[in-house]
Amino acid sequence: MGIEFPHRHLLEIGPLSREDIEVILRTAANLKEILRRPIPKVPTLRGKVVANLFFEPSTRTRLSFERAAKVLSAEVLNFSARGSSLEKGENLLDTVRNLMAMGPDLFVIRHPASGAPHFVARHVRIPVINAGDGFHEHPTQALLDLLTVWERKGPDLRGLKVAIIGDIRHSRVAHSDILIFRKMGAEVYVSGPGTLLPPEREALGARVCLRVEEAVEGAGVVMALRVQKERHGRPLFPSWHEYARFFGLNRRVLAQAAEGALLMHPGPINWGIELAPELEDFPGQVILEQVENGVAVRMALLLLLLKAGEA
Amino acid sequence: MGKTMEEESLNTERFLIRGARILDPSQGLDQEGDLLVEGGRIAALDREIPVEEGVQVIEARGCWLLPGLVDMHVHLREPGEEWKEDLESGLRAAVAGGFTAVACMPNTRPPNDSPEVTRYILDRAREVGRARVYPVACISRGQEGRELAPFGELREAGAVAVSDDGRPVADSGLMRLALEYARSFDLTVISHAEDPGLSAGGQVNEGPVSARLGVKGIPAEAEAVAVFREVALAALVGYPVHIAHVSTAAAVEILRRARESGLPVTAETAPHYFTLTEEAVLDYNTLAKVNPPLRSEDDRLAIREALSEGLIQVIATDHAPHSPLEKEVEFPAAAFGMIGLETAVPLTLNLVREGVITPLRMAELLSTNPARILGVPGGTLKPGSPADLTLIDPDRVWVVTEEELHSKNKNTPFLGREMRGRAVLTVVGGRIVWPE
């Protein structure tokens, strides 16, 4: 494969050009075929060691990276810990230095502190992939979301309306998704309770709608985010019941979306809160495709970052 | 909302109010003319309307006809404190005072922090009839200042605004959330602006009077600090805030700067703040004990100036009935608050007579502006609008006595005072609700 990928790390969406993104997605689309083989394993990264550093509980993303590495025959070191944001500095660096002694070739890092993967990247000589940092970004989620949309809607996203509903202000998924979909030419609309919406000037170029229906109207992609009621111990909306009632997605709201609209969710889903249970068999529901594409996108990134280093 | 359209259209009463001085800020109208009511709505408004057969004529020469007055700050005490007031007595006092609509504050028992309480109030309002009732729901659950009340459900049940009135929202973070969340449901946010750390234990305005009485004072700064915070938060969130019962010159100065910066802030004051000063409590008169407290003469003059300049856009009564149980006690033990629905019109007319405001501004302060700020219908005499009307005889002289007042309790420092001006006809949805 003639790979041209000019980045050492994947820390955030911002530095990626459209071409870079296309390279990642095309690579992922090619690799996806491997996942469907009877024995989904290729020797491409044999001898490489991927270290998963998870300072936040996350089964799905960690498993997705682990599987991506194993399909490519890389070895996986898993390190899980609860990182309190206060202690992050010293502990994180100590941990990383300790793990460096085990000779990893790439770090995958999830951390509750925004900027933690950037911090690590400044202190190591190997690639770092951000698997979600604080309220900042979750770039691999955005890439897998984009791949899912590509597969269904084609690569030209101009004129496509993407609606993201939920805790926009504190969601790293929303941040990365807004950036990537805007970069690819789509229009992004966001909505949710007023307490979870950023002011327009801080919305990264997304349009902020006070009414969910307004964001969803005519959208070709509707994405619900997982909501948490509290941040820093303070409830941000009155009750789950009220959230579901006024900000949850259901058939009635989705009837406003464009014909053939996709329904996406980064998981894990609170059924009955951000998504009404009736949406489980919504025709445009692609939540499982997102999971499969997650593995493919992470395979692509491991390949691109590790192979590019060799070239 | 007070009544459904259906109920209004059942009303076939037709009458003509003839020869009144018509004051309608929504059309910039101050002229003599006639107004025809038909089927619950204003059918026509003109310099002269020919009298058709079967139309009752109300001669109104010398009287002022205003869009129905809206009091955006009353305590009706129901549910839970019916010995002080209930909807029956409170709405009778409202229409007797010329008000066709009132917004009732949520510090009831239980507080109005759930759709059940909001619906209860509206059900009772429908039973009682008379004036329209717009419930104001709590900002925080139980008015405890910790978690947001369910604004969406409250809005759906019929609340038009949120406030923790009676208690300030001490936590600035919660107030910010309230403004952000209110935006989702287009609810008016009303702030009882008081810094509880500064006001704690206070009984009267802090100054020479508190010193002479030997009671703890509430400094003007308790209000100023809180008003400044609300202005700052309104700017941060980009959503309007309405300041209740402004009583100090310091707060007026902050409102002035807010207006200069184009910030979305509105404010109300109550008649007692532009009429009385702290001198009224000098003999430990609990009837004049109110929160915020009656202030200094300088403050009173600043409030009048603010009304004249439009820095304060609303006159609301903060009608706060208390029974002798709460008022006929030693001063520090007495409850804060005075009734105001039935004295607001003559006290506001004093401002007109003293040249502080024009008659048209009076209509704006008592009707058009509060309706607009609450986002409710009313405040206009445009043909086609629901016929909510207040006819005032500006020269009717009367004395405030317990017998004259319709409120269940008579806790007002104006008892025994001669008033000039009174509502002589109050019409809600085309129905004459006052006089009964």
Ligand SMILES: [Zn+2]
């Ligand atoms: Zn108050």
